[in-house]
Amino acid sequence: MTAPAPAPALAPQRGAAPGADAPLPPPRLAYDAQTWKEIAHLLANLPLSLAGFVYVMTVTFTGAMLSLTVIGLPLLALGLMGARLMGRAERARARALLGVRIEEPSPLPLRRAGGLQGMWLVLKDPVGWRTILYDLIRLPWGILTFTVALTSLFVLWPVLPFLARGLTNADRAMVRALLSPSDELERRIAELESDRGVVVDTAAADLRRIERDLHDGAQARLVNLAMGLGLAKEKLLEGQADDQVAAMVDEAHGEVKLALQELRDLARGIHPAVLTDRGLDAALSSVASRCTVPVKVTADLPARPAAAIEGIAYFTVSELLQNISKHSGARQASVEVWRSDDRLLVQVWDDGHGGASLDAGSGMRGLAERLDAVDGLFVVDSPPGGPTTVTAELPWRDRTEQP
Incomplete structure (x- = not known):
């Protein structure tokens, strides 16, 4: 007599989006590690859903009552940021106990926004509001699942695995529908509003x-x-x-x-004529020749990038070399430009006294914001005593791709 085939393991669902046709694990009558995890999840639903419901009611009620005062909206914004953290904890619990792996939502671009603009971004955050909705509807569900799971442990023991799988499948569906990241369009809208x-x-x-x-x-x-x-x-x-x-x-x-x-x-x-006529290599050599510090320029580009990207790279290097001339106390410097896959990389180095940073109000901060606005990166490595290495990364777009 052949032994029955083992039940299929619960496969992790990666990046399931709301409304996606991600298959739910089938019901089964078997006690194994996954079944006990599901039972633990159902028993934890009541205390966690109760805590979430109390938090949401406190935040929304207090924010509504104080909405006509100067602290109402900031308090509501803080509540939504807290809801984001609660959503992260629920996604972690779903990963650990239900095998549902959902990508974390993109962080809000608060670093590039001012005080009022940042608060407005938080107040419009769909991730925070969906988490609040999740916590509101979870209380009755938490009471039901806790009661069924606890009762079944003593009364319906033979069919408890079947019940646990069915109830946790509903949990999986709720987590995917309400705690999955916003779609890419929502994330890009938030970023573009800040970048604008x-x-x-x-x-x-x-x-x-x-x-x-x-x-x-x-x-x-x-x-x-x-x-x-x-x-x-x-x-x-x-x-x-x-x-x-x-x-x-x-x-x-x-x-x-x-x-x-x-x-x-x-x-x-x-916009320098040499950049338009001869490209980034010649333009960087020209700006380097006006620097008070000897600068070695190395450019390894198989083709010219789009004019907008070329211009941003040029003005980034130009401003960095001005900083070297004015503030670094360096004896020599170098500029390297190369392409790596679909990125344009620029690195400016000097042997000055270091100490450069991205503190608010500095020129470095402005450069970082400009690159961030076009999906670029700006990294400063400048320990006290030097040397300083600034790396800028820009998206590569061929000139033929320009409108």
Whole structure:
């Protein structure tokens, strides 16, 4: 007589999304390690669902009562962040006892958001609200499953594995439906809302810089040029000495040359012609030649990336080299650029005194936010005493992929 085939093991369900057709384990009459885990899960449902229900009612009731005061919305936001943590604990319990493996939701992009913007992101967080809904509906379910499991331990022992599997399948379905991560679209919307603020602030700062440079530089010189040429014209009309007029015209000519140079520098700050014409290698060599520290540039690129990515890489290196010139006390530096799979990597190194960081308000922080806005990375390794290594990573897009 052949022995019955062992029941199939409970396979982990990876990344099951709400509404996905992930198969639930079939009912069976067998006591094994998985059955005891399911029984333990059912018995734990009551105390945990009770704690979750009390937390949710306290948070929502208190937040609603205080919504007209200055602390109401911040308190509700804190409650939603706490609900996220409770959801994480429930997903961990489902992994440990039910074999349901669900990816953790992406964290909210609070690092790039300000105080009010960050609070608004939390208040709109679908993950937190779905966790609150999960905890609200779990209390009656927790009472039912606890009662059935406890009673079956003494009364319905022969069919307890069958009951445990059926009840925990309902638990699995609830966890997948309400505690799975938001879909990719929701995550990207939250990130883009935060990135939009960064991009707008950066664009406004660039416009103010251009306006200031024009007003204080080229515009002032052109005004002086117009005044100088006007005086020269008056002296010519008055028949004064040619040498005096020649000196004024010579001075005006010098002002023209300086104004043209400042306009060229300004245009280079907007988008350098060498970057457009010759690519990132030549443009980085050009900006490195203006650094007060000797810089070795190495570029290993099989092709040119998209113009937007190329421009971000150029201005990132340009600002880092300016920091090296002004603050590092370095004797030498290097810039390396290469492609790795679908990423463009830039690394800037110097042997200065170190101590660079991403503290709020620093130039490094602004660079990190700019790269973060295009799904890039920005990592600073700068221990006190140096050396400093800054690595920037950008998504690679070929120039042919541009619209």
